[in-house]
Amino acid sequence: MLVVDASLVVEVLLERLGVQALTTLGDEQLVAPWLLWSEVPAALSAMVFRRDISSELGEAAIGRLDDIDVEPRHPDDLVDRAWRIAKKNGWAKTYDAEYLALAELLDCRLVTIDGPLWRRSRYLDFVITPSELLPNADDPGMNPEA
Numbered sequence: 001m002l003v004v005d006a007s008l009v010v011e012v013l014l015e016r017l018g019v020q021a022l023t024t025l026g027d028e029q030l031v032a033p034w035l036l037w038s039e040v041p042a043a044l045s046a047m048v049f050r051r052d053i054s055s056e057l058g059e060a061a062i063g064r065l066d067d068i069d070v071e072p073r074h075p076d077d078l079v080d081r082a083w084r085i086a087k088k089n090g091w092a093k094t095y096d097a098e099y100l101a102l103a104e105l106l107d108c109r110l111v112t113i114d115g116p117l118w119r120r121s122r123y124l125d126f127v128i129t130p131s132e133l134l135p136n137a138d139d140p141g142m143n144p145e146a
Contacts, residue, residue, distance in 0.1 A: 002028045003103040004070055005096075006039035007114035008130065012068065013040065013061035014053065017113075017130065030070045031106065033078060033098045040065060075105045089120065100124070 009032070011017045041062060048058040079094075081101035086094040096117045103110040109126045111133065112118050121127045 001106055001108040002030055002133075003099055003106065003108060003110040004030050004032050004036075005099045005110065005112045005114060005117070006032075006036050006043055007112055007117070009036060009040050009065075009068060009070065010043050010047075010061070011113060013044070013064050014057065031073045031102065031108075032070050033102050034072050034074050035095060035098050036070065037065070037072065039095065073102060073106070075102070077105060078102060081105060091120075096120075100127070103127075 008017070044053075044058045044061050047053045048055050053061075078098065078101055081104060082094045082097040085097035085100050085104075086092075089097070091097060096114070099110050099112070099117075100121055103126050109128050110121075111128055111130055113129060118127060118129065
């Protein structure tokens with residue numbers, strides 16, 4: 001099982017990581033907190049607003065959101081755990097902490113390409129990048145350090 005975050009899913013929906021990026025994460029079951037289904041449209045909308053992507057590309061990406069093979073998860077302690085993680089790390093918001101909390105509660109890894117999240121939580125052994133799982137590790141889009 002792997003927790004995937006919004007940064008990874010947005011890039012998959014925009015087909016920047018390849019159409020098969022989520023399926024090539026192996027035979028792992030992919031999960032995310034409910035937050036993902038709010039964060040992804042918000043991120044795509046912001047990208048269209050800033051003209052980072054075209055409106056057509058944003059709409060196509062949103063259209064693929066229902067087709068991703070990611071299961072929503074919301075364990076009972078998720079919000080409390082995210083709150084504690086955010087406070088412990090001095091974060092004002094709990095968004096990123098929800099992904100970390102879910103990975104902790106499910107005892108699995110979190111896959112992200114969000115550079116700031118990766119750098120702030122790299123000390124945790126369970127936060128990884130797609131380049132640590134996929135054969136095409138030389139793709140700079142797969143690694144937040146690139």
